Amino acid sequence: DREAGNEESLKSGDSAPPSAPRIYNFFSHMKPTPGNERSTRTGRRAFLLCLPIFPLLAIAGAPGEKSKGGDRPVPVTIAQVVQKRMTVDVASFGTVEANATVTLRPQITGPIVEAHFREGQDVKKGDLLFTIDPKPSELSLQRAEASLTGAKSQLANALRDVARLKELVEKGAVSQGDFDNARTNADALSATVQSSAAAVESAKLDLGYCRIRSPLDGRIGARLSDPGNIVKENETALAVIHQIRPIQASFGLPQQYLREIHARMSASKLSVRAFPTGDDATAEMGELTFVDNAVDAATGTIRLKATFPNSTSRLWPGQFVRVSLTLREEPGAIVVPARAVQIGQAGPYAFVVKDNSTVESRPLVVNRANELEAVIDSGLEPGERVVTEGHLLLVPGSKVEDKGALPGPGKAPKDVSPGGRKAGGRTSSPRPQ
Numbered sequence: 001d002r003e004a005g006n007e008e009s010l011k012s013g014d015s016a017p018p019s020a021p022r023i024y025n026f027f028s029h030m031k032p033t034p035g036n037e038r039s040t041r042t043g044r045r046a047f048l049l050c051l052p053i054f055p056l057l058a059i060a061g062a063p064g065e066k067s068k069g070g071d072r073p074v075p076v077t078i079a080q081v082v083q084k085r086m087t088v089d090v091a092s093f094g095t096v097e098a099n100a101t102v103t104l105r106p107q108i109t110g111p112i113v114e115a116h117f118r119e120g121q122d123v124k125k126g127d128l129l130f131t132i133d134p135k136p137s138e139l140s141l142q143r144a145e146a147s148l149t150g151a152k153s154q155l156a157n158a159l160r161d162v163a164r165l166k167e168l169v170e171k172g173a174v175s176q177g178d179f180d181n182a183r184t185n186a187d188a189l190s191a192t193v194q195s196s197a198a199a200v201e202s203a204k205l206d207l208g209y210c211r212i213r214s215p216l217d218g219r220i221g222a223r224l225s226d227p228g229n230i231v232k233e234n235e236t237a238l239a240v241i242h243q244i245r246p247i248q249a250s251f252g253l254p255q256q257y258l259r260e261i262h263a264r265m266s267a268s269k270l271s272v273r274a275f276p277t278g279d280d281a282t283a284e285m286g287e288l289t290f291v292d293n294a295v296d297a298a299t300g301t302i303r304l305k306a307t308f309p310n311s312t313s314r315l316w317p318g319q320f321v322r323v324s325l326t327l328r329e330e331p332g333a334i335v336v337p338a339r340a341v342q343i344g345q346a347g348p349y350a351f352v353v354k355d356n357s358t359v360e361s362r363p364l365v366v367n368r369a370n371e372l373e374a375v376i377d378s379g380l381e382p383g384e385r386v387v388t389e390g391h392l393l394l395v396p397g398s399k400v401e402d403k404g405a406l407p408g409p410g411k412a413p414k415d416v417s418p419g420g421r422k423a424g425g426r427t428s429s430p431r432p433q
Helices: 002-011 022-029 037-050 053-060 135-171 176-209 255-267
Strands: 074-080 082-104 110-115 128-132 211-213 218-220 239-254 271-276 284-296 301-308 320-337 342-344 347-353 359-363 365-369 373-378 385-389 400-402
Touching: 082 218, 082 271, 082 301, 135 176, 176 211, 239 255, 239 284, 239 320, 255 284, 255 301, 255 320, 271 301, 301 320, 320 385
Parallel strands: 074 400
Antiparallel strands: 074 385, 082 239, 082 320, 110 128, 128 211, 218 239, 239 301, 271 284, 271 320, 284 301, 320 373, 342 347, 347 359, 347 385, 365 373
């Protein structure tokens, strides 16, 4: 009856009754009339499809519904602020260089008879590497030895003549001129003997050059001349040997560290760590052994070299490495995981977890940081707890819960340490000045 009365009121031009809901008025206008039954049904379907969206819009538009509202805590990862010994390191990138490099070249001309090594193998000092045809040198040695034998025989005969003429001169049987000639001839033959002896030694040396040996311990590269090739004295390259144990790494640092490096080197040795590219698990430990005598004016850097034992051959000539030079140590640095430090409009800050499990935003002064840890000058105290994961859901006053202490199905609780991983032995780099 009420619907019929409302329809009559609408037909007569009267407004809807005050008690009629707005949704009812909406449906009343959608009553089918001759000619528009299809459009009316379409409109009703569209309205019914939109009904589930209205509650969602109402929830999304409800003010004050932030993470700090309600009793449900935000799951985060929490770490503790610690105070420990930290090293002050300067990081850079460098290139590995062989401690010594030798290019083998022949000291005699001739054909290569045999190569006595495998390409890329380790060699020791004195190992036989190449053999050049020794026959010409052997013949030269035989000729030199024969000449030496003849010269020695002539000298012996000349010396006997000198001794005999000396007696005759004393008796007046021969003239003094004959004696002087005999003595001069003996002296000339003595010089001939010395020359022949030198020729023998030279022939022996050339014969020794026919066998090329390694001058140092190292690793030999590819064979540059194969057996059968005729090599030329002091010109043809045969192979290259790199000494890789020990080995060096060359790197550059800004000139602002030069004064401190000199001061530290005069007091003690400076340790250097090298991390091969793609292998940051462990570092190769070495020490600084070279500081260049001039600063590169184009780049404002000073060239340095560090020497490493390289007992495991992880470092290779020409390899790029990440280098960390330790300048000094700080015994009582305040350290937090690097993930705990966030950057806002006012600068670095961290979410500190209070005793009631709520968080506050604390501004920080960061001294230096690396990919794992950050050294804090002010803003935090040892023993405080900071959030390392889950910052996006937090605002000051949010209630949090450490998800590292909540094991999932079939999982054991996590052992949360600063940064979520072991931090011992890792260092941090000073900020660029």
